[in-house]
Amino acid sequence: MSFDSATAVQRADNSIWTGAIQPGWDIFDNANGGYMMAIAARAMSAAADDRLPVSVTAHFTRPGKPGPVSIATEVVRAGRTFSTVRADLSSEAGLVLAMLGSFADADRSTGDALLIDSGIPELPPPEACVLARPAVDAPLPPPLMDKVEERIHPDDAGTLLGKPSGRPQMRGWFRLPDGEPMTPFTLLMAADAFPPAVFNASLPLAWTPTLEMTTHIRTTHIDGWLRCQFTTRFVTGGYLEEDGEVWDESGRLVAQSRQMALLPR
Amino acid sequence: MSFDSATAVQRADNSIWTGAIQPGWDIFDNANGGYMMAIAARAMSAAADDRLPVSVTAHFTRPGKPGPVSIATEVVRAGRTFSTVRADLSSEAGLVLAMLGSFADADRSTGDALLIDSGIPELPPPEACVLARPAVDAPLPPPLMDKVEERIHPDDAGTLLGKPSGRPQMRGWFRLPDGEPMTPFTLLMAADAFPPAVFNASLPLAWTPTLEMTTHIRTTHIDGWLRCQFTTRFVTGGYLEEDGEVWDESGRLVAQSRQMALLPR
Numbered sequence: 065m066s067f068d069s070a071t072a073v074q075r076a077d078n079s080i081w082t083g084a085i086q087p088g089w090d091i092f093d094n095a096n097g098g099y100m101m102a103i104a105a106r107a108m109s110a111a112a113d114d115r116l117p118v119s120v121t122a123h124f125t126r127p128g129k130p131g132p133v134s135i136a137t138e139v140v141r142a143g144r145t146f147s148t149v150r151a152d153l154s155s156e157a158g159l160v161l162a163m164l165g166s167f168a169d170a171d172r173s174t175g176d177a178l179l180i181d182s183g184i185p186e187l188p189p190p191e192a193c194v195l196a197r198p199a200v201d202a203p204l205p206p207p208l209m210d211k212v213e214e215r216i217h218p219d220d221a222g223t224l225l226g227k228p229s230g231r232p233q234m235r236g237w238f239r240l241p242d243g244e245p246m247t248p249f250t251l252l253m254a255a256d257a258f259p260p261a262v263f264n265a266s267l268p269l270a271w272t273p274t275l276e277m278t279t280h281i282r283t284t285h286i287d288g289w290l291r292c293q294f295t296t297r298f299v300t301g302g303y304l305e306e307d308g309e310v311w312d313e314s315g316r317l318v319a320q321s322r323q324m325a326l327l328p329r
Numbered sequence: 330m331s332f333d334s335a336t337a338v339q340r341a342d343n344s345i346w347t348g349a350i351q352p353g354w355d356i357f358d359n360a361n362g363g364y365m366m367a368i369a370a371r372a373m374s375a376a377a378d379d380r381l382p383v384s385v386t387a388h389f390t391r392p393g394k395p396g397p398v399s400i401a402t403e404v405v406r407a408g409r410t411f412s413t414v415r416a417d418l419s420s421e422a423g424l425v426l427a428m429l430g431s432f433a434d435a436d437r438s439t440g441d442a443l444l445i446d447s448g449i450p451e452l453p454p455p456e457a458c459v460l461a462r463p464a465v466d467a468p469l470p471p472p473l474m475d476k477v478e479e480r481i482h483p484d485d486a487g488t489l490l491g492k493p494s495g496r497p498q499m500r501g502w503f504r505l506p507d508g509e510p511m512t513p514f515t516l517l518m519a520a521d522a523f524p525p526a527v528f529n530a531s532l533p534l535a536w537t538p539t540l541e542m543t544t545h546i547r548t549t550h551i552d553g554w555l556r557c558q559f560t561t562r563f564v565t566g567g568y569l570e571e572d573g574e575v576w577d578e579s580g581r582l583v584a585q586s587r588q589m590a591l592l593p594r
Contacts, residue, residue: 098541118568119541119589121386123413123431125406140417140427141390146540150415152405162405162413164429166388166540172567178532178592179564183496201342227459232446267443275411275431276384278543280589282566298582299444301547302437303383307584320570322587324384324545327443 066244067211067253071099073107079137081107085155087130091206095128097161097274097323098256099208102249104153107135109249111145115167116248121278122161127291131155145172160231160232171286177316184311185293187217190237194221196259205259212257213239223263232265232297234258238290246286254290255279255308255321261294262304272304277323279308288313302327331509332476332518336364338372344402346372349398350420352395356471360393362426362539362588363521364473366433367514369418369428374514375414380432381513387450396420410437435549442581449576450558451527455502458485461524470524477522478504488528497530499523503555503575505512511551519555520544520573520586526559527569534592537569542588544573554577567592 065086073083083106089099101122109116118266140148151163189191193215198207202270205224216236222229238254240246246254262269291311296304308321330351338348348371354364366387374381398420405413416428452458458480463472470489480500487494503519505511511519521542527534556576561569573586 115354119388121429121541121543123384123405123429125408125411125413139390141424143390143593145389148390148424150429159406159413162415162428163431164386164388164415176567177563177565178534179497179527179530179569181530181560182562232444262444265444265446269443276386276543276545277387278541278587280541280568280570280587282563282568295446296444298442298547298585300442300582302441303545303547304444305545319567320563320587322543322545322585325535 067240067250068244071102071106071249073110073135079111081135081137083135084132084134085128085130088207089159089211091123092203096253096256097124097277098253100128100153100161101277102160103133104135104151105165105249105252107137108151108163108165109167111137111139112149115147116170117281118166118168119280120163120165120252121276122163123276124161125159125276126157128160149188149254150321183237184315185291187235187237187291187308189196189294190215190289193237194218196224208257213241214258219266223259228264228266230266232261232295234261234264234294236292237272238292248281248284249312251281251319252279254292254310255319258292258294261306262296262299263323267299272325272327273324274323274325277321279319279321281319283316283318286312286318332505332515333509333585336371336514338368338375338400344376345424346375346400346402347397348400350393350395353472354476356473357468357536361473361518361521362389362542363518365393365418365426366542367517368398369400369416369426370430370514370517372402373414373416373428373430374432376402376404377420377432380412380481381435381549382546383431383433384545385428385430385517386541387428388541389426389539390424391422392454393420393425449580450500450556450574452500452502452556455480455554458502459483461489470492473522478506479523485529493531495531497524497526497560499529499559501557503557513546513549516546516584517576518542519557519575523557523559526571527561527564530561532564537590537592539588539590542586544584544586546584548581548583551577551583
């Protein structure tokens with residue numbers, strides 16, 4: 065099933081949309097957070113006259129399991145340039161995530177780069193990177209790796225084999241299989257679809273649940289492979305952040321992300 | 330007027346709180362965004378049985394002017410550890426900002442630092458930095474500088490005098506005047522209270538309105554001066570981000586922030 069089909073929503077009511085968390089888009093049996101953000105964002109976008117996401121924040125309240133979901137949307141404000149939209153995505157078990165975002169018309173963004181004060185992530189060509197495939201007999205790499213094509217920098221891929229690099233960084237290429245074109249909604253998932261950078265830090269950490277994730281999207285046109293880089297700098301006070309940068313193949317920054325995750329106590 | 334008084338809210342109804350944007354907390358006649366986030370977050374916290382902010386996102390829809398405001402809150406979910414809360418802060422002119430946040434009990438955070446993969450911002454001692462004071466006959470530095478004590482790194486302070494450093498960075502010390510203690514709500518303002526880092530980049534930019542701001546707070550106990558650092562790395566596609574780190578005097582990371590601002594077209 066394509067990403068487009070797996071994130072599709074239908075209008076059920078004035079402000080209520082329905083969709084489904086599809087099986088196979090999960091990690092440890094929980095649906096990928098960025099995938100669920102994409103579902104909710106499609107409902108928010110539809111509610112905002114098809115404006116596209118520019119900045120979207122999700123707070124996660126319950127793991128998402130495969131099955132039907134409903135998305136209650138509210139256009140808080142429809143301005144000349146931006147629409148501010150809220151949404152709750154709920155499964156039969158209850159609220160899964162609460163979202164808030166700003167959406168704009170497709171041509172809001174410009175191609176101009178006035179300042180780039182940080183390098184594009186350095187990656188060997190995709191064919192020289194490590195293709196992440198779902199494990200046959202282990203929970204990791206997760207089933208999600210069947211839904212996307214991820215090629216991880218050889219220096220960062222040891223975590224897939226239980227050999228962390230020692231550096232809390234994760235770099236790699238991302239695209240959808242079968243040539244499916246990528247949209248701003250794909251970026252919401254791509255920013256959350258790599259193994260956690262902190263897994264490369266050699267810390268005694270189990271899975272860290274995400275409390276909040278914010279993704280900023282700078283363009284609506286995405287060219288070729290995505291070149292991705294994720295880093296965690298601070299594991300302190302019971303929390304950690306993961307910062308992401310997503311560039312497209314033509315060398316433009318297309319998205320930035322940050323998520324805050326919890327250390328189990 | 331203290332920060333505590335200037336951000337005070339009173340319950341008007343079950344879920345509605347009232348407060349005021351006080352005069353003097355502004356920049357170019359618009360109330361500081363972080364200050365308004367603090368007002369809304371106090372209402373959200375009160376609605377969540379005094380749990381304190383851990384991650385708060387605001388989308389700004391209209392400039393804030395001095396005068397009464399109301400904050401409509403909704404506790405989306407009250408969990409064992411976190412409460413997820415929404416709020417709209419409105420003035421007589423209409424919606425000013427929409428917020429979404431997670432709040433936790435004061436003792437959720439721990440002091441443990443498992444990983445710090447980035448240096449604490451380097452700053453000369455406060456007395457060797459440049460005290461930011463409101464201009465007598467110019468809009469910048471703004472009146473807000475009377476409400477806080479900000480001491481800016483000499484290398485970054487040239488922007489106050491129209492002499493940008495050429496590097497999109499802003500570092501400095503922050504505290505409240507008169508020994509007023511700082512709280513997580515203060516951090517929401519501190520993360521937005523310095524001159525924009527991009528002003529040091531020598532770009533032909535006027536003021537850039539903030540579309541969205543997210544602040545993560547890692548502790549509820551804040552010790553002494555705040556040591557702050559803000560950077561902008563990407564001015565592309567019609568947007569720029571500003572990333573902030575706020576440390577306290579004892580050398581702990583107390584907050585991280587990111588805002589997305591618009592380039593006027």
